[in-house]
Amino acid sequence: MLHIDMNSYFASVEQQANPFLRNKPLGVCAYLSKNGCIIGSSIEAKDVGIKTGCRVADAVKLYPAVNLIENEPSKYRSTTTLIFSILGQYTDQVEPYSIDEAFLDMTGWANNFNQLEKQAAEIQNHIKDMAGEWMRSSIGIASTRWLAKFASDIAEPDSVLTINEDNLESILKARSLTDAWGINYRMERRYKALGIHDLLDLKQADPGKLLRALGKPGYFMWANLNGRTIDKVSKPKDPKTIGHSYCLPKKTTDLGYLKGVMYKLCERAGRRLRDKNLESAGVAGIVGFVDGGGYRKHVRLGEPIFDTLSIFEEVDKLLFSTQPNRKIRFLAMNLFSLRPVSGQMSWLDNCLQKRQLAKALDVINNKYGDHTIYPGQMFGMQGYARDRVGYRKTVDLPDQEEITTLVNEYLN
Amino acid sequence: MREVLNEPIEVLVSFLPSQALRRRREDRQDRVESRAQKTKSIADKKSHPQINGPGRYNPIAPLLFRWRQKCYRVDKLNLVHSSRDGRDKIYYFSVSDDANFFKLSFSTKTLGWKIEELYTEA
Numbered sequence: 001m002l003h004i005d006m007n008s009y010f011a012s013v014e015q016q017a018n019p020f021l022r023n024k025p026l027g028v029c030a031y032l033s034k035n036g037c038i039i040g041s042s043i044e045a046k047d048v049g050i051k052t053g054c055r056v057a058d059a060v061k062l063y064p065a066v067n068l069i070e071n072e073p074s075k076y077r078s079t080t081t082l083i084f085s086i087l088g089q090y091t092d093q094v095e096p097y098s099i100d101e102a103f104l105d106m107t108g109w110a111n112n113f114n115q116l117e118k119q120a121a122e123i124q125n126h127i128k129d130m131a132g133e134w135m136r137s138s139i140g141i142a143s144t145r146w147l148a149k150f151a152s153d154i155a156e157p158d159s160v161l162t163i164n165e166d167n168l169e170s171i172l173k174a175r176s177l178t179d180a181w182g183i184n185y186r187m188e189r190r191y192k193a194l195g196i197h198d199l200l201d202l203k204q205a206d207p208g209k210l211l212r213a214l215g216k217p218g219y220f221m222w223a224n225l226n227g228r229t230i231d232k233v234s235k236p237k238d239p240k241t242i243g244h245s246y247c248l249p250k251k252t253t254d255l256g257y258l259k260g261v262m263y264k265l266c267e268r269a270g271r272r273l274r275d276k277n278l279e280s281a282g283v284a285g286i287v288g289f290v291d292g293g294g295y296r297k298h299v300r301l302g303e304p305i306f307d308t309l310s311i312f313e314e315v316d317k318l319l320f321s322t323q324p325n326r327k328i329r330f331l332a333m334n335l336f337s338l339r340p341v342s343g344q345m346s347w348l349d350n351c352l353q354k355r356q357l358a359k360a361l362d363v364i365n366n367k368y369g370d371h372t373i374y375p376g377q378m379f380g381m382q383g384y385a386r387d388r389v390g391y392r393k394t395v396d397l398p399d400q401e402e403i404t405t406l407v408n409e410y411l412n
Numbered sequence: 413m414r415e416v417l418n419e420p421i422e423v424l425v426s427f428l429p430s431q432a433l434r435r436r437r438e439d440r441q442d443r444v445e446s447r448a449q450k451t452k453s454i455a456d457k458k459s460h461p462q463i464n465g466p467g468r469y470n471p472i473a474p475l476l477f478r479w480r481q482k483c484y485r486v487d488k489l490n491l492v493h494s495s496r497d498g499r500d501k502i503y504y505f506s507v508s509d510d511a512n513f514f515k516l517s518f519s520t521k522t523l524g525w526k527i528e529e530l531y532t533e534a
Binding site for chain 2: 013016017018019020021069074075078079131132365366367368369370372
């Protein structure tokens with residue numbers, strides 16, 4: 001199993017495109033305003049403390065000469081398409097994990113770890129050859145998916161790290177629990193309460209004790225560290241949810257403005273839903289306030305929906321039924337309970353007409369460009385909630401049958 | 413210094429589809445051979461031809477362009493990417509010479525070239 005992780009991907013693509021930005025601290029921002037967030041920083045920027053998630057104003061304080069540019073999603077997506085097409089030349093089992101990571105199941109393409117290491121080096125050179133000399137990657141090689149990702153996470157930039165039975169314990173020794181993929185600081189506290197302080201302790205812990213204290217996540221983490229196969233490289237599936245969020249440049253209680261922005265988010269989510277030929281039986285809306293706090297509301301629908309107007313109407317009922325009395329800084333919406341379009345007609349609603357209208361609008365916007373035709377409520381919203389790269393991961397937990405089999409295997 | 417522009421330019425391009433297709437055929441042949449010999453040492457597989465950079469499969473590469481009555485020669489093609497605006501597919505060529513970076517765009521709808529961005533080392 002191989003896991004490839006492009007190093008400082010967004011910044012590397014920008015430095016590849018513009019050689020005058022190389023070897024300099026560079027931050028790729030969602031927005032260039034003072035409160036804009038840095039979504040990708042170069043290795044040089046990380047060295048001066050400018051990391052992903054840093055605000056633009058904070059980055060300039062840390063290093064006044066930092067180069068800041070606005071992100072360009074089409075550039076990163078194009079480069080990702082090229083890189084994944086290169087990976088597809090080495091194996092037919094490629095699972096894109098995110099825009100800059102992928103798993104490769106190399107079973108049948110290499111006989112041992114030595115051959116895999118040579119292939120990994122070849123993949124790195126092939127990417128540099130095709131995508132550009134600045135496109136560096138870390139590759140992790142192991143017998144399981146989890147260990148391969150762990151290896152690439154801890155590997156140095158532009159290097160290959162192999163984890164096998166011989167070096168696993170030496171790598172895990174004295175390594176912080178949060179270095180493991182899937183353990184955050186909250187989980188770390190729970191492990192420390194059980195007397196587990198590093199990853200080697202966790203590997204050598206009693207799995208029964210972990211199962212009783214922490215449930216299945218505790219057992220799965222032990223199994224992952226011990227090289228047991230929990231999940232395999234899988235093909236991308238349909239998403240379980242589709243949603244969009246937006247940090248508002250104008251913090252306000254103005255319902256007209258808020259509804260306009262929310263309509264645009266619903267339109268973008270609706271387009272993605274219809275592109276995948278899905279319908280949704282659940283809608284959620286989220287609001288964040290300037291002075292802190294917020295709320296999330298959701299509703300399960302009796303009849304699935306797919307057109308933008310219906311989606312917006314549900315979100316409107318959830319979030320905007322009353323005038324907000326605090327300024328809002330963040331809006332998000334989410335569609336869940338997704339399923340393929342059933343074609344089931346409704347006695348209560350003329351869904352066929354709605355479906356045909358939604359499809360016709362999509363055809364026009366696909367042909368002539370986004371926002372060629374749009375509802376009046378979205379007037380003036382063209383510059384808001386622009387296209388951004390999502391950070392969605394495609395990991396699925398094992399299904400119920402697999403969980404039961406694994407747990408029974410242990411107990412027996 | 414970074415400047416965002418959107419001005420039409422005249423471009424001289426190299427258009428060598430035969431070379432790009434030849435490289436694509438050679439790489440495909442390499443992959444077929446390596447799959448047929450997958451039990452043998454894969455490290456012995458023929459390495460890719462030494463044609464470097466993102467221009468490997470791109471049959472089009474801008475060589476020279478005229479902007480504001482001045483000719484600029486392209487020394488390096490750094491990145492090629494594309495985006496869609498409706499049915500219009502736009503190709504972006506990130507090119508540079510010794511002192512400047514240019515982002516050029518080609519629209520497949522209008523068949524026109526534009527200069528989108530200029531970056532100059534101060």
